[in-house]
Amino acid sequence: MTSLQDCRALDAVDPLRPLRDLFALPAGVIYLDGNSLGPLPRATAARVARAVQDEWGEGLIRSWNSAGWFELPARIGDRIAPWIGAAAGEVVATDTTSVNLYKVLSAALTLAAQDAPRRRVVVSERSNFPTDLYIAQALCRERGCELRLVEAEGIAAALDAGVAVLLLTHVNYRTGAMHAMADVTARAHAAGALAIWDLAHSAGAVPVDLHAADADFAIGCGYKYLNGGPGAPAFAWVHPRHADRFWQPLAGWWGHEAPFAFTPEYRPAPGIARYLCGTQPVLSMTALGCGLETLEASLPLGGMAALRRKSLALTDLFIALVEQRCAGAGLRLVTPRGHADRGSQVCLARDTGAYALVQALIARGVIGDYRAPDILRFGFTPLYLGFEDVWQAVEHLREVLATGEWQREEFNRQQAVT
Amino acid sequence: MTSLQDCRALDAVDPLRPLRDLFALPAGVIYLDGNSLGPLPRATAARVARAVQDEWGEGLIRSWNSAGWFELPARIGDRIAPWIGAAAGEVVATDTTSVNLYKVLSAALTLAAQDAPRRRVVVSERSNFPTDLYIAQALCRERGCELRLVEAEGIAAALDAGVAVLLLTHVNYRTGAMHAMADVTARAHAAGALAIWDLAHSAGAVPVDLHAADADFAIGCGYKYLNGGPGAPAFAWVHPRHADRFWQPLAGWWGHEAPFAFTPEYRPAPGIARYLCGTQPVLSMTALGCGLETLEASLPLGGMAALRRKSLALTDLFIALVEQRCAGAGLRLVTPRGHADRGSQVCLARDTGAYALVQALIARGVIGDYRAPDILRFGFTPLYLGFEDVWQAVEHLREVLATGEWQREEFNRQQAVT
Numbered sequence: 001m002t003s004l005q006d007c008r009a010l011d012a013v014d015p016l017r018p019l020r021d022l023f024a025l026p027a028g029v030i031y032l033d034g035n036s037l038g039p040l041p042r043a044t045a046a047r048v049a050r051a052v053q054d055e056w057g058e059g060l061i062r063s064w065n066s067a068g069w070f071e072l073p074a075r076i077g078d079r080i081a082p083w084i085g086a087a088a089g090e091v092v093a094t095d096t097t098s099v100n101l102y103k104v105l106s107a108a109l110t111l112a113a114q115d116a117p118r119r120r121v122v123v124s125e126r127s128n129f130p131t132d133l134y135i136a137q138a139l140c141r142e143r144g145c146e147l148r149l150v151e152a153e154g155i156a157a158a159l160d161a162g163v164a165v166l167l168l169t170h171v172n173y174r175t176g177a178m179h180a181m182a183d184v185t186a187r188a189h190a191a192g193a194l195a196i197w198d199l200a201h202s203a204g205a206v207p208v209d210l211h212a213a214d215a216d217f218a219i220g221c222g223y224k225y226l227n228g229g230p231g232a233p234a235f236a237w238v239h240p241r242h243a244d245r246f247w248q249p250l251a252g253w254w255g256h257e258a259p260f261a262f263t264p265e266y267r268p269a270p271g272i273a274r275y276l277c278g279t280q281p282v283l284s285m286t287a288l289g290c291g292l293e294t295l296e297a298s299l300p301l302g303g304m305a306a307l308r309r310k311s312l313a314l315t316d317l318f319i320a321l322v323e324q325r326c327a328g329a330g331l332r333l334v335t336p337r338g339h340a341d342r343g344s345q346v347c348l349a350r351d352t353g354a355y356a357l358v359q360a361l362i363a364r365g366v367i368g369d370y371r372a373p374d375i376l377r378f379g380f381t382p383l384y385l386g387f388e389d390v391w392q393a394v395e396h397l398r399e400v401l402a403t404g405e406w407q408r409e410e411f412n413r414q415q416a417v418t
Numbered sequence: 419m420t421s422l423q424d425c426r427a428l429d430a431v432d433p434l435r436p437l438r439d440l441f442a443l444p445a446g447v448i449y450l451d452g453n454s455l456g457p458l459p460r461a462t463a464a465r466v467a468r469a470v471q472d473e474w475g476e477g478l479i480r481s482w483n484s485a486g487w488f489e490l491p492a493r494i495g496d497r498i499a500p501w502i503g504a505a506a507g508e509v510v511a512t513d514t515t516s517v518n519l520y521k522v523l524s525a526a527l528t529l530a531a532q533d534a535p536r537r538r539v540v541v542s543e544r545s546n547f548p549t550d551l552y553i554a555q556a557l558c559r560e561r562g563c564e565l566r567l568v569e570a571e572g573i574a575a576a577l578d579a580g581v582a583v584l585l586l587t588h589v590n591y592r593t594g595a596m597h598a599m600a601d602v603t604a605r606a607h608a609a610g611a612l613a614i615w616d617l618a619h620s621a622g623a624v625p626v627d628l629h630a631a632d633a634d635f636a637i638g639c640g641y642k643y644l645n646g647g648p649g650a651p652a653f654a655w656v657h658p659r660h661a662d663r664f665w666q667p668l669a670g671w672w673g674h675e676a677p678f679a680f681t682p683e684y685r686p687a688p689g690i691a692r693y694l695c696g697t698q699p700v701l702s703m704t705a706l707g708c709g710l711e712t713l714e715a716s717l718p719l720g721g722m723a724a725l726r727r728k729s730l731a732l733t734d735l736f737i738a739l740v741e742q743r744c745a746g747a748g749l750r751l752v753t754p755r756g757h758a759d760r761g762s763q764v765c766l767a768r769d770t771g772a773y774a775l776v777q778a779l780i781a782r783g784v785i786g787d788y789r790a791p792d793i794l795r796f797g798f799t800p801l802y803l804g805f806e807d808v809w810q811a812v813e814h815l816r817e818v819l820a821t822g823e824w825q826r827e828e829f830n831r832q833q834a835v836t
Contacts, residue, residue, distance in 0.1 A: 024471070024475045026475065029478070033478065033479045037474075037478060037479045039474075039478060040474050040475035045467060045470045045475075048466060048470055048701065049466075052458065052462060052463045052466055052647070052705070053442070053458070053463050056455075056458050056647055057457070058444045060444070060447070060785060061454050061455045061785060061787065062785070063648070064455075069648060095513070095514070095517065095696070096696025096697055097696055098668065098670030098671065098672075099513065099517060099668060099670070099696055102667070126682055128682075130674070130681065130682060131696065133682050133683075133684070134669045135670060137669065138665065138666075138667045138684065139667065141665070141667075142560075174680075229470070229474055229701055230481070230482075230487055230697075230699075231699040231700045231701075247559070248556075249556045249560055250520055250556070251552045251553060251555065252516030252517070252552060252553060253516065253548050256548070256552065262548050262592075262789065262790055263548065264544055264546075264551050264567060265551075265555070266552035266555050266556065277514060277517055278513070278515055278516035278549065278652070279515075279648075281701075281703075282647070282648035282702070283466065283647055283648070283649075283701045283705055284701045285649070285699075287470070362480070367479060367480070372678070
């Protein structure tokens with residue numbers, strides 16, 4: 001049995017502990033929702049204020065050059081690259097995850113149509129994050145392709161000779177289950193399909209190595225584990241072997257070879273820059289840069305290897321404590337136990353009351369989230385969470401269950417939650 | 419001849435003069451580039467700081483509901499609506515101008531293909547802003563359509579029985595020439611084509627009435643005359659007669675009928691909400707709200723009618739002073755003289771030295787911009803510019819020309835300018 005003292009002892013020797021001070025976490029909150037919206041880094045407020053007052057207010061239009069606004073998508077892309085196993089010059093920070101998926105899935109379908117015209121199927125997981133499925137559905141409609149949705153166990157069997165693209169999210173948003181990216185990509189390639197990975201729940205959360213996996217395309221989110229702030233720009237990566245082969249359809253001026261030549265003909269920029277489209281939101285992009293600093297601060301302390309080690313320790317502890325202290329309360333572990341099989345979140349299911357339980361925990365300052373119909377979802381970010389936080393979160397969960405307070409009407413009024 | 423005293427007298431009786439205090443303009447700057455990037459409103463810094471520190475920092479994920487982040491695209495869209503002659507519920511603030519053009523041009527081409535399948539041509543102006551042409555080119559490539567580029571004078575003749583869509587920017591970015599939106603739309607409709615208007619240089623700058631013109635689709639920019647900050651979200655409007663007819667291809671979860679039901683099937687939201695796609699940059703969106711406040715502050719003072727009156731007075735004055743005081747210096751007026759024929763900017767051309775002249779003016783604090791190959795472009799925003807500003811700007815231009823200082827090497831090193 002693990003005790004509160006054990007947890008405190010773990011915090012006392014945690015080499016990543018100082019990173020917590022990089023965040024402006026509200027008092028009284030245990031934040032287990034960094035997988036939905038990363039918390040505010042302390043440096044962000046001043047940096048955004050500088051972008052507003054100095055760069056915009058004083059610099060005005062001149063800041064496109066003098067403050068480097070033009071280069072932000074590429075520069076921030078270069079800082080995302082090492083966290084996903086990409087090289088400098090291969091990533092752009094831009095637009096939203098959904099828009100970027102449209103670009104790379106368009107590219108993948110067109111390349112497949114050129115190389116293997118009979119392949120007209122996109123395979124994805126039925127429990128993939130819905131926006132990925134919606135974009136795939138829209139593109140399949142346009143292109144006359146089929147979207148084939150299967151369960152995770154059915155992916156290998158679904159990869160037949162008609163498949164053009166396998167589109168998966170690396171870590172499942174609802175369950176926390178993680179695909180073995182290299183193995184699954186190899187299987188897709190062996191079947192003659194291209195592999196697109198959505199890294200929304202893995203960039204900054206788990207080790208990702210796109211080149212080692214030989215992936216074809218990837219996209220991801222700036223506002224979860226990258227701590228870029230609400231609605232921060234997303235990112236896109238295209239393997240260099242594909243990057244110059246396709247004019248993606250969102251062919252706006254930022255993806256032009258010479259945007260300020262103002263020529264009427266589109267000529268795509270070489271490489272990943274052609275995956276840019278329009279002018280990017282500089283204030284939100286600036287905040288994303290500050291979010292990346294919090295990850296970069298882990299580098300002298302071991303970087304992703306150390307973060308992953310602690311993340312697994314935190315999630316192992318959470319699972320153990322829930323099973324010790326909330327036994328018999330009707331909670332089931334949804335997330336796989338195996339370290340290789342999960343991301344940085346733990347999901348519990350309960351036949352009734354999942355929404356109300358999450359609301360009752362939030363009222364106590366333990367912020368996780370609910371995913372319909374029966375999931376309590378908890379994200380564990382080693383940058384700012386400690387072992388005592390895990391203890392206290394489980395203690396609140398135990399009390400909420402024991403007191404029955406979650407059955408109070410206020411917690412049962414369902415409304416939109418993200 | 420108009421004198422400096424005359425200009426000061428005009429400022430003294432200008433009822434819009436107090437609006438200038440809504441902006442944090444740097445000392446020593448005469449800002450004639452609000453048509454590229456509107457200046458910083460005074461209220462923005464504190465409002466964005468609140469979004470960073472209170473909404474994100476303290477509210478964390480809860481702010482999607484409690485701070486109204488979810489509703490921002492629709493709420494800000496509703497505030498843009500009256501400036502473009504749209505009704506509440508018809509506009510969304512979202513994504514970029516280029517991405518929004520992709521959505522509405524996809525819609526227009528699909529609706530045209532349904533209603534008149536032989537129509538396969540998109541007509542636009544050769545001098546339209548390039549990103550509009552690039553997006554049209556990409557969509558025409560995808561759809562097997564033809565992009566027909568003509569001069570402004572040739573638009574009527576180009577509208578033959580093969581035309582599906584007429585795509586125009588209301589006010590030309592390079593010349594300031596303005597189309598008669600209602601007449602041109604009527605001509606497109608008479609020819610059986612749909613009309614898409616890009617309002618980048620007209621929303622907030624000139625009276626726009628999409629419903630009176632019976633336009634079909636419109637898009638526009640948040641960071642020019644709406645003063646929303648660098649890369650602020652753009653907007654999209656679709657006439658209600660079309661809004662429910664098409665699933666636009668960027669079919670992300672924010673455009674879903676029930677985003678938080680997390681169903682695998684896409685079902686588009688009714689109306690304009692289906693033109694949303696992914697999660698929006700909240701900090702940049704917040705700044706856009708502050709930008710709109712500066713326009714809204716003009717409402718008790720006469721709103722757009724008063725702004726337009728002053729804009730025309732400022733631009734008339736600029737033209738007259740340039741012709742009086744810089745005569746013989748090789749400058750030609752590019753912008754039409756007729757009030758009905760131009761927006762809120764004045765463009766001059768010079769056979770040589772246009773870039774260097776603009777740089778020399780910027781070095782003196784008179785910020786306009788250069789557009790290749792020979793244009794000096796000056797935007798006049800009645801919210802913060804006065805008649806003496808116009809006098810001083812022309813005086814600087816006269817001195818730069820008279821002293822020959824623009825011929826110094828530093829001003830002749832060409833580089834990217836926006």
